[in-house]
Amino acid sequence: MSKYETVIGLEVHVELSTKTKIFCSCPTDFGSAPNTNVCPICLGMPGTLPVLNRKAVEYAIKAALALNCHVPSYAKFDRKNYFYPDLPKAYQISQYDLPLAVHGYLEIECDGVKRRIGINRVHLEEDAGKLVHSEFGDYSLADYNRGGVPLIEIVTEPDLRSPAEAKAFLEKLKSIMLYTGVSDVKMEEGSLRCDANISLRPVGADYFGVRTEIKNMNSFRAVQRGLEYEEQRHLEILSAGGELVQETRRWDEDKGVTYAMRSKEEAEDYRYFPDPDLVPVIVDEAWVEEIRKSLPEMPEERRQRYMAEWGLSSYDAEVITASKAMADFFEAVMADYHDAKTAANWMMGEIAKHLNAAGIEINESRLTPAHLLELLKLVDEGTISGTIAKTVFAEVFESGKMPAEIVREKGLVQITDEGAIAAIVDQVIKDNPKPVADYREGKAKAIGFLVGQVMKLSRGKANPELANRLLRERLDSQLD
Amino acid sequence: MKITQEEVAHVAMLARLELNAGEMEEIAGQLNDILEYVDKLNRLDTTDVPPTMHVLPLANVFREDEPRPCLSREEVLANAPEAEDGMFRIPPVIE
Numbered sequence: 001m002s003k004y005e006t007v008i009g010l011e012v013h014v015e016l017s018t019k020t021k022i023f024c025s026c027p028t029d030f031g032s033a034p035n036t037n038v039c040p041i042c043l044g045m046p047g048t049l050p051v052l053n054r055k056a057v058e059y060a061i062k063a064a065l066a067l068n069c070h071v072p073s074y075a076k077f078d079r080k081n082y083f084y085p086d087l088p089k090a091y092q093i094s095q096y097d098l099p100l101a102v103h104g105y106l107e108i109e110c111d112g113v114k115r116r117i118g119i120n121r122v123h124l125e126e127d128a129g130k131l132v133h134s135e136f137g138d139y140s141l142a143d144y145n146r147g148g149v150p151l152i153e154i155v156t157e158p159d160l161r162s163p164a165e166a167k168a169f170l171e172k173l174k175s176i177m178l179y180t181g182v183s184d185v186k187m188e189e190g191s192l193r194c195d196a197n198i199s200l201r202p203v204g205a206d207y208f209g210v211r212t213e214i215k216n217m218n219s220f221r222a223v224q225r226g227l228e229y230e231e232q233r234h235l236e237i238l239s240a241g242g243e244l245v246q247e248t249r250r251w252d253e254d255k256g257v258t259y260a261m262r263s264k265e266e267a268e269d270y271r272y273f274p275d276p277d278l279v280p281v282i283v284d285e286a287w288v289e290e291i292r293k294s295l296p297e298m299p300e301e302r303r304q305r306y307m308a309e310w311g312l313s314s315y316d317a318e319v320i321t322a323s324k325a326m327a328d329f330f331e332a333v334m335a336d337y338h339d340a341k342t343a344a345n346w347m348m349g350e351i352a353k354h355l356n357a358a359g360i361e362i363n364e365s366r367l368t369p370a371h372l373l374e375l376l377k378l379v380d381e382g383t384i385s386g387t388i389a390k391t392v393f394a395e396v397f398e399s400g401k402m403p404a405e406i407v408r409e410k411g412l413v414q415i416t417d418e419g420a421i422a423a424i425v426d427q428v429i430k431d432n433p434k435p436v437a438d439y440r441e442g443k444a445k446a447i448g449f450l451v452g453q454v455m456k457l458s459r460g461k462a463n464p465e466l467a468n469r470l471l472r473e474r475l476d477s478q479l480d
Numbered sequence: 481m482k483i484t485q486e487e488v489a490h491v492a493m494l495a496r497l498e499l500n501a502g503e504m505e506e507i508a509g510q511l512n513d514i515l516e517y518v519d520k521l522n523r524l525d526t527t528d529v530p531p532t533m534h535v536l537p538l539a540n541v542f543r544e545d546e547p548r549p550c551l552s553r554e555e556v557l558a559n560a561p562e563a564e565d566g567m568f569r570i571p572p573v574i575e
Contacts, residue, residue: 018545025548034566035556043556055545076533083496085570098533131573141567269494279538 004200004238006231007208008160010223012173013151014183015127015191016059021148022126023050023093023278028150030189034143042126042148044089049277052077056124056150057100057281059182061291063152064101064122066180066298067173071288075100077124077278080270085142086128094153096272099123100281106176107300110168117169118157127151146190152182158197158208163227166196170220171322175299179324187219194223199244200234209234210244214258217251226251229258302327310340319348325363332369337376346372350390354397366400375403387460388412416463418470421454424462425470428453439475447471483511 021028024041041048061071078096104119129147133140154173160166174192177183185192199211214230217223230249237244249258297305299321306317321327326347333343351372355362375393378384384392384407392403392412399406407413415421428450429436439446447468454467488508492499499507553566562569 020545020547025543025546026550027547033553035553035568036566037550038556039550043551051541051543053545054542057542081494085568085573132567133572137572140570140573141564142570143567269490271494274533276534279536279541280534282539 003202004235005203005205006161006163007158007199007201007211008163008166008227009158009197010154010156010160010166010169011195011197012154012156012170013127013193014063014154014177014185016056016063016150016152017181017183018053018055018059018150020053022053022056022124022150023148026148030191032145034141035145037145038147042088043144044087050093050275052278052281053150057283058291059150059180060100060122060124060152061283061288062180062295063154063177063182064104065288065292066176066295067101067104067106067119067122067154069101069104069119069122071101071283072098073283073285074098075281075283077275077281078272079275080125080272082270084128085140086131086147088129088142088144088147092126092128093275093278094125094272095123100283106169106172108165108168108172110162110165115159115161115165117159117165120155120157122152122154125151125153158199163224163231166227167220167224170194170223174220175322175324179296179298181296196223196227198227198230198234200231200238209238210246212244212246212258213248214251215248215261216253218253222251222253225256226258229256233258296324299324299327306340310334312340312344316341316344316348320344323361325361329362329367329369329372333372333376335369336373339376339380342376343372346376346393350393354394358397365397367397371396371400371403378403378407382414382416382463383407384412384414385455385460385462385464387455387464388414391460412461414463415458415461416466418466421458421462421466422470424454424457425467425474428457428471429474436475447475450475483508483515 015028018028020026021037021042024039026037026039026042029037041050064071075095076098077093079091080094080096081091083090099121101122102120104122105116106119107114107116109115127146127149129142129144131140131142156169160169170192174185177185177192183191187193194217196214196217197211198214199209201207201209212230212234214226217226229251234244245260248261250261251258302321303314303317306312306321307314312320320330330343330347334340337343351362351367355365358365375389375396378392379386379389388407389403392406395401395406396403432450432453435446435449439450450471451464451468454462454471455464458467485504485508488499488504488511492504492507557563557566557568560568
């Protein structure tokens, strides 16, 4: 890639979590039976009039403010005209030249490098319906439940320089959208969708190369892979002295390739004009400030606070604050706990591990802050060892039972009785002459193995410090 | 400003209108008459006049975010020429 620089811009659609659609009072519930959340307005019946949902405007402004955008005082809605049966009206109500918000940015970090990515605009529009195609391609079926669900379209400047940065941007964007609470951001339910533009240009050039647009990438990973594929394809064409065609390409997840979509050249001619059915939106400063005040503490501010207040490292604070649900959980624990580092290690270790394995977010699990608090206290009080705590946690995660109850039921209370441990230690010394000899010959590391044997024999219940001390006492004294 | 036959053909295609050569010429003429008439407005000095986005003296007409009953599935599909599994059955759409 030394000769060329990659230029990427994203268009991200985020569905807003309003209860009703943007221009009518139909519910926005996901997964309802086809055509049960529709009315004459979202079906585009003649004689109906759309009326804007105030909440949708507020959510859009809230998202825009979280993306550091400017909110102009005057916005309007326009009709984007095209014939495609996912829109019963033959136009989509969107925003053209006067969007709700402009000129924002988002700070991302990728491979240790921090960069500021410009946001060109954030506008409000209605979602389209869903089409299902018959197996043999002889007909299609239209479900308009999704038609009219409020969307914001976030358009970045062409500031991204690699597919990995594009993925980092999306992850940060998702985190921010979850923080603001304007969307549940579930890519698998289509509440976040992303199209990407990519082009290559000689390093140092001040113009853009011919770009292609990629569609149909259904995960952040797919966005990165799709862009990597296109980057390589552009590079090969340019390196061979060829010319690229500006076109829209579709990502095929299974084959791992993009291919050109059949589309007419004129298809992009949308003949926008102001929607005469909708009056302008005037957003005064007082309204913007009111919405700004409703913004929660953003991940970056939280990260700074965790470092200052609890002495967490920048890395730990970053990992925990990336997800609002994780950060909220952590704060609930810290309200009753003193050792932030230990709590953070649990969040990033066992908890993250189990959540990843189950493929869920913390707020979708049975785990509550009370579970972790009790578990930490059991360890701190010496009732169970750190090793046993992991076993207990696995069961807490599965069953939602309280840790103390599990410890009681399974008899996992730590052995702190010196006599009991001493007996095990003697047994281990007897059974392992080789490591014992090694230790006595000065191989200090052998003690680790022996402690491990004590733990094993006690099925993890021996207090490790006590086991360690008793082992050393016995081995050292027998040296004399 | 003179509208060409090619532009008429393009706009007709976007609007999915099928026009024969005679109609094309007729409509080009009509569109030109309209544009010429509108062009008269350009002779006015509008330097200090804000663009008219809307003719109504209204702004910020909102509804609250409260669900209300939808149509029944029967009503929704009552006028559909064809339906299947609760959906509108339409000619094939291939991307």
